[in-house]
Amino acid sequence: MLPAALRMRRSEEYARTIRTGARAGRDTLVVHCAVDALHPEPHVGFVVSKAVGGAVVRNRVRRRLRGAVIEQQERIPDGADVVVRALPPAATATYAALSEDLRSALGSALRRADRRTQRDTP
Template sequence: MKAGLAPRAFPKSLRLLRRADFRQVYEQGERRSAPLCTAFFRANGLPETRLGITLPRALGHAVVRNRIKRRVREVFRLNRAAIPGGWDIVLNPRQAAASAPFETLARELLRLFPKRPPEPGPSPQPRE
């Protein structure tokens, strides 16, 4: 991979992968909603922000769900520099996210993301 592309990559360290991480964000985090998506976010005590995406089967077949996830990941990847570090974010896109213009989706998701780093305080429980 070229060195110039690395800052725009989306490595595993920036993804929420474990069920326990998703559950903590849902149970202990804050929530914001918009017409195309709902965002849950919580301080993670890390220097970077991590993203998780969940979609119910009711949104459509795997092709539709995967398209929505690809579009949401791309918004996060392209705008990572504008999103402050220190958050775990779980996005729940709605059906309209599949057909909305990319610019509209990006604008709405960026409005949902936290605007500043989390307040200093007790750090979250470490991962086991």
Template sequence: MLEQEARISRGKDYSQIYKKGRRLAGKYLIIFVCPNQLPRNRFGIVTSKKVGNAVVRNRAKRQLRSIIRKNADRLPPGNDVVVVARYNIKEAIFAVLEKDFLRLLKKAVLL
């Protein structure tokens, strides 16, 4: 689980990130990146019902949380990052998901 301070929890925050943030799309993920005024990064994970049933969605969220936890220290502080799972995420293995996530962060100039 991500620490409470590292999570985006309010719907208002998600709306602001969707409106003002930069959108980057990969094969399995879409990320929105928006600067915040905090001394740390915050992350949010979104999986819609298009991804699959609850088992598939929860598995995707667990994998994404693990990827975020593993790579969070590499990011410069002061950003909100929302990771949206695309419908085909169930086809991806962990290593491919991580590669897609890191590629999108490099594209966003966060790595």
């Protein structure tokens, strides 16, 4: 279970992160990341659409992604908003493959978001 302090709850947070955040994609998922320190702790949200599969498959993918995020939570800086969007190949991917794709995409998205933040600050 993802700790309550880490969960993204409001649709406005999802929309803002997807619209303004840095994006990094892999075979099974896309990670959107915005580092703007609107809050002291990081927030993480998941988007698993019906394109991934039925309810059972979507929930399995979401649980696996949640576990992978918990393993990577030390890498997420304070004030960061992260949205993990599962792609249809996530339905057949193993936990190890999802975890590796998340690790790689999260690192890329965080680097891009950091560069954006440095560029935008005077």
